[in-house]
Amino acid sequence: MKGIVLAGGLGTRLYPLTFATNKHLLPVFDKPMIYYPIETLVKAGITEILIVVGGPHAGHFIQVIRNGKTLGVKHLEFAYQEKEGGIADALSLAEDFADDQSVTVILGDNTTDADISKEVSSFDSGALIFLKSVPDAKRFGIAQLDDKDPTKIIKIIEKPTEISTSNHAVTGLYIYDNQV
Incomplete structure (x- = not known):
């Protein structure tokens, strides 16, 4: 199972904060918002992750996350979503990354502390x-x-x-x- 984090939104409702960076990189408590969904995936045993980014601050993700090793990620990729097209458009960018495997998809502003390990390990087919x-x-x-x-x-x-x-x-x- 692979993980996909969708972080392509522009965060216009958070302007002027998002004038300087992507909303997913803004701090929530003691870390950037994007760390929470990555940690949810890693805690579930998913360590191959694609982050779909977009907008003028896409390069900031590499500066903040780097290769993901400090978060427990073994393999990290980025895909650039050129225009806002929603979840379906973002997932279309992940087709090669998924490589015919099942995927766990999480929104980049999802700050859940849920443990999804059981659902990930028991998932068979469907959605x-x-x-x-x-x-x-x-x-x-x-x-x-x-x-x-x-x-x-x-x-x-x-x-x-x-x-x-x-x-x-x-x-x-x-x-x-x-x-x-």
Whole structure:
């Protein structure tokens, strides 16, 4: 299993901080934000990682992360996303890196402390999207689950404007088989 960190966003809502660097490199507590998703992957035993970057400060990632060894990464690659095209576009840049293996994808601003080791080691095929119950569904992408089989997601509604029938937020952490 390989890991992909998506860090191509421009962070325009954090301007003027993002005038100087990418939002994923801003400090959260005692380290750059990007360290948290990398540590989540490494803690799960994933040490081959691709970071998809973009924007005018893409080179800063190399200055901060270097080769990733101090974070426990054994093999680190970067891919440059030329324009904002969302998750699907970013994942298309990872096709060669994935090399027909399953991948764990995590958003670069995901500061979770979740231990996903069990899910990674037991993953067989398909897709696994990590969800979390939240009190205010309007602030998140929400997964609408199948009434008959609540392990299946029917659709994802990005920041619903109406009252949602679900409070299951998409956390920005996914595991996909090689068919994605």
